[in-house]
Amino acid sequence: MTTLRRVEGSLMNSGLNVLNVSQNYFVRGGSDRYFLTLGDLLAEKGNLVVPFCARSEHDLPSDWARFFPVGANFESPSVIDVVRYHYSTAAKKNLAELVAGQRFDIAHLHIYYGKLTSSILGVLRDARIPTVQTVHDYKLICPVYTCNRDGNPCEACHGKEYWRALIYRCNRGSLLRSAVSMSESYVSRWLGSVAGIDRFVAVSRFFAGKMKESGIDPLKIVVVPNFVDVKRFEPRREQGRYFIYFGRIERSKGIPTLIEAFARMPEVPLVVAGEGEFLQHARALAADSSNIEFVGFKRGKELYDLVGGAVASILPSEAYENCPVSILESFAAARPAIGARIGGIPELIEHGEDGFVFERGNVDELCAYVKTIWSQRASNGMGKAARSKVEQQFSAEVHYRRIRSIYDSLLC
Structure with a gap:
């Protein structure tokens, strides 16, 4: 754990350097909107907020865009995109360059898997940057993120038995897509998607309970609902x-x-x-x-x-x-x-x-x-x-x- 960087005064009243991490630097869904809105809120309160996202032609302007890596292409994936979906050497390399040149107090992660992948977690660990993740979906317990199968709630994987997603063909009914979802979940867990996070922010008590049921340490989970301006x-x-x-x-x-x-x-x-x-x-x-x-x-x-x-x-x-x-x-x-x-x-x-x-x-x-x-x-x-x-x-x-x-x- 990183040692206290400010030993005098009120922490709440001092600005922090926050690395704000998500796969998109544009609004495609609710998690993107939260990621960007949180960044604005943190900046308004006097914190330095640095985004780290996958590169896209839809990106909003950013002084930090030069560090954004190329992510997997989800629309027309190739074999190399399947590899990138599991482990992004570009994301790991670019993040290492970013943290080498800029000090961060906290890394706040959102939906980083898929385009950035869990390859970035080792970089944060080596740099001794505490990590917080707001959990926007059910990825930690379900390989296809939804806990839904055939229109009904499903918790068959129990947060660890990801092979069931292959058996049930949970990703669009496709054996191949389901195999990729299954293998990515195992790789992500191995790279630290649970062990490598210091605090999980569950946005509902419901999901906090599901995380605990799947074996995640309750002491690492804090419930903070979403907000509106x-x-x-x-x-x-x-x-x-x-x-x-x-x-x-x-x-x-x-x-x-x-x-x-x-x-x-x-x-x-x-x-x-x-x-x-x-x-x-x-x-x-x-x-x-x-x-x-x-x-x-x-x-x-x-x-x-x-x-x-x-x-x-x-x-x-x-x-x-x-x-x-x-x-x-x-x-x-x-x-x-x-x-x-x-x-x-x-x-x-x-x-x-x-x-x-x-x-x-x-x-x-x-x-x-x-x-x-x-x-x-x-x-x-x-x-x-x-x-x-x-x-x-x-x-x-x-x-x-x-x-x-x-x-x-x-x-x-």
Whole structure:
């Protein structure tokens, strides 16, 4: 463990040099957005934040881009890409050059596997840099990151028996893809994906429990939920005009359940914002429902305006969710949420106070809660409670204190 670098004064009030590590330096998904937003938050608080990511034509501008290595090509992989997916000599070499020329107090990892790989962990260990990882998905216990098989929750691998992914062909039904996922999981574990991390930040109590069940030391796990920059959201006071789902359009997100529910309620409008592999199927399912509108992928102010114009958001997932930011963003806009009772969703929604939770896949129950909120939309009492909750529990300021306390605990 690295010795304390600052022996006088308050650690919380002094800036740190933070190496912020993730595979993408652009927003492709929720983990990328968190990685970039956390970097901004840390910088605002007086810390030096240096990104280390795989190189891409989509990258945002960065003074540190010269250190970004080439990662595996996931779209059209070659044999060399399969090797890079397991172990990246370029990532190891470039990171070694970076830490040789710049002192770091902490390395904060996100989704680094795949394009950067666990090859970087030895570099951090040799440089005696304490490592924190925010765990955004279920990679530590599932080779395909989802804990989902054939549309149902699956924990067959138990965080160590990765060969089961090959037996069940968990990666898109492909024997070859599943073999690669299996072997990468074994290699990653061997290189230190568990032993080489000083603190794991679980974003839900649910996943913290799953990590402990898989044999990860409970003393290495801290629960810190995701956050939203509340200042970016103006709490909406006008009456909402529709319900909204925003996120990836995938079967595992419960999209068929959502569409079936609103097909039964033609008087209640639904807006679906996002893209994904299930989009065309979803459009076909909703073809006869004029109350369901697909608006494509939205971000920034355009998305926030859509959420603010809604009565409530809905997240009908049928696979394990961790700590979905979509619910927190809905709360920040003073809109309640309806979510499936699975994964970390029930930790965010206080049933009957700032939304409702329903049994996954239960169309009747979902319809009942939609009708309840629709009938009470003029008052928006749940939305006001939701906004109050996000201000008190999920703001940037609260999140920074939680993350900074983890950093400081590793520097003592």
